[in-house]
Amino acid sequence: MIRKGNMIYADIIIDISHEKLDRTFQYKVPDSLQDALRPGMVVEVPFGSGNHIRKGYVIGFSNETDYEPERIKEIKGLSNDGETTEGRLIGLAAWMKEYCGSTMIQALKTVLPVQEKIKAKEKRLIILTADREAAQTELQMLQKGRTKARARFLEALLNADGVLPYEEAGKIGAAKAVLDYFVQAGYVEIGSEEVVRTGMTSGMEQPLERHELTKEQYAAACAIQEEWSQEQPRPVLIHGVTGSGKTEVYMELIRQVLEQGRQVIVLIPEIALTYQTVRRFHSRFADKVSVLNSRMSPAVRYDQFKLAAQGNIQVMVGPRSALFTPFPDLGLIIIDEEHEASYKSENSPRYHARETAVKRAELEGANVVLGSATPSMEAYSRAKSGEYRLVKLESRFAGRNLPTVEIVDLREELKQGNRSMFSRKLREEMDRCLENQEQVMLFLNRRGYAGFVSCRACGTVMKCPHCDVSLSEHNNGKLICHYCGYTIPKPKSCPECGSPYIGGFKAGTQQIEQAIQRIYPKARVKRMDFDTTRKKGSYEEILSSFAAHEADILIGTQMIVKGHDFPDVTLVGVIAADMSLNADDYRCAERTFQLLTQAVGRSGRGEKCGKALIQTYHPAHYSIQTAAVQDYEAFYQEEMGYRMLMDYPPAARLMAILGAGEDEELLEQGMQYIAGFIHTFNKDASLKMIGPAPASVGKVKDVYRRVLYIKHNNTSVLVSLKNKVEKYIEINPGFRNMRIQFDFS
Numbered sequence: 001m002i003r004k005g006n007m008i009y010a011d012i013i014i015d016i017s018h019e020k021l022d023r024t025f026q027y028k029v030p031d032s033l034q035d036a037l038r039p040g041m042v043v044e045v046p047f048g049s050g051n052h053i054r055k056g057y058v059i060g061f062s063n064e065t066d067y068e069p070e071r072i073k074e075i076k077g078l079s080n081d082g083e084t085t086e087g088r089l090i091g092l093a094a095w096m097k098e099y100c101g102s103t104m105i106q107a108l109k110t111v112l113p114v115q116e117k118i119k120a121k122e123k124r125l126i127i128l129t130a131d132r133e134a135a136q137t138e139l140q141m142l143q144k145g146r147t148k149a150r151a152r153f154l155e156a157l158l159n160a161d162g163v164l165p166y167e168e169a170g171k172i173g174a175a176k177a178v179l180d181y182f183v184q185a186g187y188v189e190i191g192s193e194e195v196v197r198t199g200m201t202s203g204m205e206q207p208l209e210r211h212e213l214t215k216e217q218y219a220a221a222c223a224i225q226e227e228w229s230q231e232q233p234r235p236v237l238i239h240g241v242t243g244s245g246k247t248e249v250y251m252e253l254i255r256q257v258l259e260q261g262r263q264v265i266v267l268i269p270e271i272a273l274t275y276q277t278v279r280r281f282h283s284r285f286a287d288k289v290s291v292l293n294s295r296m297s298p299a300v301r302y303d304q305f306k307l308a309a310q311g312n313i314q315v316m317v318g319p320r321s322a323l324f325t326p327f328p329d330l331g332l333i334i335i336d337e338e339h340e341a342s343y344k345s346e347n348s349p350r351y352h353a354r355e356t357a358v359k360r361a362e363l364e365g366a367n368v369v370l371g372s373a374t375p376s377m378e379a380y381s382r383a384k385s386g387e388y389r390l391v392k393l394e395s396r397f398a399g400r401n402l403p404t405v406e407i408v409d410l411r412e413e414l415k416q417g418n419r420s421m422f423s424r425k426l427r428e429e430m431d432r433c434l435e436n437q438e439q440v441m442l443f444l445n446r447r448g449y450a451g452f453v454s455c456r457a458c459g460t461v462m463k464c465p466h467c468d469v470s471l472s473e474h475n476n477g478k479l480i481c482h483y484c485g486y487t488i489p490k491p492k493s494c495p496e497c498g499s500p501y502i503g504g505f506k507a508g509t510q511q512i513e514q515a516i517q518r519i520y521p522k523a524r525v526k527r528m529d530f531d532t533t534r535k536k537g538s539y540e541e542i543l544s545s546f547a548a549h550e551a552d553i554l555i556g557t558q559m560i561v562k563g564h565d566f567p568d569v570t571l572v573g574v575i576a577a578d579m580s581l582n583a584d585d586y587r588c589a590e591r592t593f594q595l596l597t598q599a600v601g602r603s604g605r606g607e608k609c610g611k612a613l614i615q616t617y618h619p620a621h622y623s624i625q626t627a628a629v630q631d632y633e634a635f636y637q638e639e640m641g642y643r644m645l646m647d648y649p650p651a652a653r654l655m656a657i658l659g660a661g662e663d664e665e666l667l668e669q670g671m672q673y674i675a676g677f678i679h680t681f682n683k684d685a686s687l688k689m690i691g692p693a694p695a696s697v698g699k700v701k702d703v704y705r706r707v708l709y710i711k712h713n714n715t716s717v718l719v720s721l722k723n724k725v726e727k728y729i730e731i732n733p734g735f736r737n738m739r740i741q742f743d744f745s
């Protein structure tokens with residue numbers, strides 16, 4: 001926090017456990033505290049008409065006040081409480097406000113567990129306590145027998161992820177006798193939400209014996225300890241191929257930190273937060289562990305955080321927001337699959353869990369460990385520069401081999417007269433697989449309609465000549481660049497080869513499913529995409545049923561590349577690598593490499609060797625070539641060259657100014673004004689400005705969106721520019737009717 005000159009006033013919140021954090025009070029800063037005061041510090045202030053002394057948190061400073069200066073009270077002094085967890089989180093919020101671009105209130109609401117006014121009533125729940133597999137076996141037995149009511153009940157419970165509201169039992173026709181049967185058999189317990197959250201109930205599982213680490217895993221854990229023994233330990237990036245045992249290493253590190261009496265946060269992408277993963281942590285650390293997910297109500301979340309603050313749990317596993325678990329003595333933050341896009345918040349403050357974790361760790365003297373088989377360009381470039389420490393795991397556990405990969409050129413297929421979604425090679429391999437009673441996964445790396453326009457004869461994609469990203473088709477028959485706004489009419493034939501087969505690229509999971517069923521009427525097919533997983537628990541259900549070989553072919557979007565091991569899968573087919581490769585943003589090659597690497601890694605997890613086929617119109621593209629041979633380093637080099645050439649992150653920093661408003665003309669004008677304003681700070685032309693252009697989702701529910709991009713290689717230059725723009729917007733009433741937000745990457 002940079003403070004210039006004397007800050008006369010401090011903004012203070014008195015009660016942070018209240019829903020309305022917005023209520024801040026201004027106090028004079030006494031001279032004696034001018035240098036010492038920082039956001040997050042606890043102070044004592046006179047409050048109310050009686051001037052009772054209350055504790056308050058400093059959240060920011062200013063030189064001005066809207067009140068009569070004589071009437072503003074003075075801070076009495078620092079509180080004896082010293083540092084508190086809340087205080088440190090408020091310090092983190094102040095950092096987020098500054099570096100992610102948001103208001104302090106938005107930042108505070110993100111980091112602090114805010115109590116809802118109305119607490120959710122304690123609901124009675126029916127909870128499956130038996131092992132899921134055991135329950136499934138039981139269900140099969142019941143279904144064969146004449147105990148239909150019991151079967152129906154257990155099935156419903158399994159479908160609901162093992163937790164049903166008590167009232168539901170009646171609705172599905174389960175009499176009390178049915179319930180009692182399962183309770184007595186030790187399958188089920190009746191409990192409150194509390195039980196679900198924390199203990200996963202008493203009967204969950206015995207803690208498993210610790211796995212002996214392999215030599216390579218042990219070396220990795222030692223290297224990390226060595227880093228931690230340094231005076232200023234750096235964040236560690238574990239670059240480990242899929243199945244190399246990153247999770248085993250995490251668990252060893254967690255054990256060590258717990259032994260020191262400190263706590264651990266483990267971030268896992270929501271989609272990978274499956275029963276299997278959670279169980280692994282539970283069986284190792286038992287009731288020390290709790291799990292967060294984004295479906296929880298704010299009240300449940302609040303209680304979870306309270307448990308953490310009170311020291312009732314020591315490990316919190318969860319998605320992005322678990323990062324703010326208020327542990328009193330945080331020792332370690334682990335971020336698994338650190339490259340995942342879901343670690344970046346889509347709302348203000350648009351923070352990235354990675355940077356925020358590093359900052360929180362810095363404020364609290366904790367360590368950070370990141371892990372991925374396909375590290376983000378950001379993390380890897382930092383590892384290369386020495387800002388992070390790089391640790392590698394290069395072999396799969398138990399020496400299982402990576403599958404053989406073949407790239408299929410779809411342009412060739414068209415030449416040979418094959419216009420279907422499946423190449424001849426893929427058909428051949430699927431035939432073989434199904435004949436041998438092995439399983440197939442078909443993967444479509446984006447859902448539905450892709451937006452870009454390409455030529456099916458030569459593969460040419462219509463791109464922006466300035467930004468080198470794909471143009472998107474709009475319904476006015478035009479193609480547009482979402483970075484700079486460059487627009488051309490949609491061509492009728494391919495500008496490269498003249499072929500009339502040019503157009504939007506469409507392929508949906510549903511279409512693939514229908515086509516597969518026509519070709520293989522006997523095959524059992526399951527589909528996993530947004531539509532089939534909307535119901536709670538359905539994601540898990542599809543995966544576990546496929547893992548149990550209850551289907552031969554699983555078709556899906558990126559969802560299928562995470563989670564379960566499928567030992568019988570020997571073929572993975574990527575229907576069209578182009579779907580993600582031609583997305584309209586600069587990260588598309590990186591995303592494609594990540595998705596392909598993970599998809600390929602799904603094949604051959606069992607005893608049998610695996611195979612993967614990648615269909616594409618761009619067989620020579622480096623992201624496809626390098627993914628096929630699983631050569632991360634080669635990919636990184638190529639991609640970094642592109643980022644440097646185009647000044648895209650991490651070669652430079654990119655600040656997006658996002659505008660939204662109902663009046664399109666006014667919004668356009670406003671964005672132009674901002675562009676003009678920024679221009680006045682660009683005398684040396686070191687800022688590169690692109691746009692304003694319509695955002696990639698240009699209009700949602702009658703709200704128009706525009707975006708302006710600024711590139712610069714120095715973060716603090718962009719941050720100070722952001723502060724200037726914020727002020728500019730604040731004092732110009734013209735901006736009242738639009739919403740301006742910032743987004744750093």
Ligand code: ADP
Pocket residue numbers: 211212213214217240241242243244245246247248249397
């Ligand atoms: P990653 O997180 O790198 O994908 P995992 O930790 O999930 O890898 O390990 C892959 C599989 O190998 C898991 O089923 C895990 O239990 C097993 N495994 C890994 N290391 C060991 C070990 N040292 N001892 C026993 N099993 C291991």
Ligand code: ZN
Pocket residue numbers: 455456457458459460494495496497498499
């Ligand atoms: Zn062409």
Ligand code: ZN
Pocket residue numbers: 464465466467468481482483484485486
């Ligand atoms: Zn452009």
